[in-house]
Amino acid sequence: MMKNYWPFGIFLLAMVVVGLIVLTLKVAISNPVELQGICQQNSQYIDENSNEIAQMRARLLKQYNITFEGSQNQNSKDFHQIFLRISDKTNDKITTNAKVEFFLTRPNTTKEDQILGDGELVNGLWQSRYFEVQKQGRYQSEAFVEIGADSICITKEYFVR
Template sequence: MKKNYWPLGIFVFLGVMVCMIIASVVIAIKHPTKEDDTYFSSKREVDSNINQIIKDQNRFSKEYQLYLGINKFPQVNGYAKLFPPYLAKAKFQTQQSLYLDAQKDNHLYVKALCKQPQNLSIFLYMEKINSKQEKVEIGKMHYENGYFASNAFSNLQKGRYKAIFEVSYQEDGKDKKIFFEREVFAI
């Protein structure tokens, strides 16, 4: 009589599937997802207001253009232009890499091309990408000689960072905020 191995194969297959499910649950528990707070709000709040956020970004981008310089005043060209978070990912391929010195004092400068740049208020944060560290609050950028300048900051760990600019402005008598981000490298 010939032995039939089908029942054994089915049990082995089911055992492997159960082990893979258990392994995926263990991995998910050890490595939870990080809440994306691109707009300093909860994901639910951003999802419910995303249409208004994008409209505000588009209106702001028509009137204002922001350019970034690291440890020097920015050149007004496409490589240094700041984009809102959704557009920043799409424009990443056309951007030149920007580098900070991890051990020395660094300054970030923002040039705002608009009629009255002094009416803007820019707050700067640095966030290490793919890290559990909290955002580092650099502080409010002060306006001088046509540029916004950050306070000096240093002692960064080497790696990729996201420079997040919180821009406050007034439109139709209402206070509004818009966010820009740019990837920088600390070497």
């Protein structure tokens, strides 16, 4: 009498499929999408107000140059502060009437998000408070800039080694 291993193979395949489903659910629950946003604004708020956000962004970028300062590649010992320059496009004058709030995050996770708080204007650059990064890899700095009634969130990615 010959043994037939098909039932055992089908059972193993079913167990692998169930295991992959459980793994997918575990990853999805531990990394909820709704927690990720830009400048601490959740994705639902951004979706609901996308037209207003786009209009404010266009108005601000038409009148101001808003750029992060510093190299994209950073050393973990030197990466401890974020700098932002805001200048008027008409006369290249540094803008002092802005309110800037800084955030530091890692792409694809919210576990290491840092709210750096309000920026301080020092010698023409808005700067964040000091922070430390514990791990190497990709980081994303975010700045929420408010000038008058308009606001904008800008981001820059850094690679820390």
